[in-house]
Amino acid sequence: MANDNKKLLLLPGDGIGPEVMVEVKRVIDWLDRNRGIIFDVSEGLVGGASIDAHGTPLTDETMAQALAVDAVLLGAVGGPKWDDLPFEQKPERGLLRLRKDMELFANLRPAVVFDALAEASTLKLDVVKGLDIMIVRELTGGVYFGEPRGIETLPDGSRRGVNTQVYDTHEIERIARVAFELARKRSNRVCSAEKANVMESGVLWREEVQKVRNEEYPDVELSHMYADNCAMQLVRNPRQFDVIVTDNLFGDILSDEAAMLTGSLGMLPSASLGGADENGHRLALYEPVHGSAPDIAGKGQANPLAVVLSFAMCLRYSLDMVEEADAIEAAVKAVLDGGLRTADIMQPDKARVSTRVMGEALVRELGKVAD
Ligand code: IPM
Ligand code: MG
Secondary structure, eight states, X not given: XXXXXXXXXXXXXXXXXXXXXHHHHHHHHHHHHHHOOOEEEEEOOOTHHHHHHHSSSSOHHHHHHHHHSSXXXXXXXXXXXXXXXXXXXXXXXXXXXXXXXXXXXXXXXXXXXXXGGGGGSSSOHHHHTTOEEEEEEEOSSGGGTOSSOEEEEOTTSOXXXXXXXXXXXXXXXXXXXXXXXXXXXXXSEEEEEEOTTTOHHHHHHHHHHHHHHHHHOTTSEEEEEEHHHHHHHHHHOXXXXXXXXXXXXXXXXXXXXXXXXXXXXXXXXXXXXEEEOTTSOEEEEEEESSOOOTTTTTTTOOOOHHHHHHHHHHHHHTSOOHHHHHHHHHHHHHHHHTTEEOGGGOOTTSEEOOHHHHHHHHHHHHHHHTO
């Protein structure tokens, strides 16, 4: 009989990656025992961990595995240990290769403020309370991958660093469609951010996004904003936004900013999706927005909720297990409402707990909400 268990590849990576991934495995075990959902879980190395073991941030074997599974779940990559390596060998290149070779062009970064944590934001409560926005970042194009690129030495001995911002119509169209589709399931509004006032690629971006809207999504409200203004509006009045669609570099920056509005980077998940094949199947990688946090790695202090919420996104977008995704998200709310906090989201009069205690509490809540 064919084995149609869902296949997951876990890539814990570096720093706090491995310890937060342990808590995802706890959730996977729970689904296995209580829901009879059996996953085929394999594990691999990425980033510094792979450099130490194999001399490269991602082996061809792991790359091939990533292409063969239903979804990849990644912890975090990077750390001071590998800072001095040449650019092409850095841990981050492993992540960038996964994105590029899997053609994960659509990066979904929700920024949601949980009621229990609204006070933890550096912004005023009335500015962020109830915030729920989705940043859709283009992930395989733009200045991250554009050619020409490099550092050259000029005849006078000085040096020149070059990167190229480049977008073709089809790259803009497909990311715009992802944004419009998502908006239809939310509040039906998209804001597109670029720098059409200084960059030709921004002019094209604006025109193509507008065209997709007019031809295919006339029911969705579309506005355009310069990316710098968007950065400003995000702290001035973030709730004006529903879905923000933007390029790779602006998306990198705006999503960090949006993450901070929520009070903790340790809470935010993300999904990176490829195009759908004829069966509607998309390659996909899920990862927390936070990094490897080398300063607290190995101390049991890391917040496992972002990677657990990334797994919930995986259930929702790749595995069609919406009920289980809802249950995990509800369990996260419940542990927060119950007063448990890891160090990064600690508040007065709350109970500070370790990574493991947070994970165990989450599974207990899962038992309650899933009943
Ligand atoms: C992110 C990160 C990455 C990026 C790094 C680690 C390469 O900042 O996912 O936002 O710049 O895309
Ligand atoms: Mg970033």
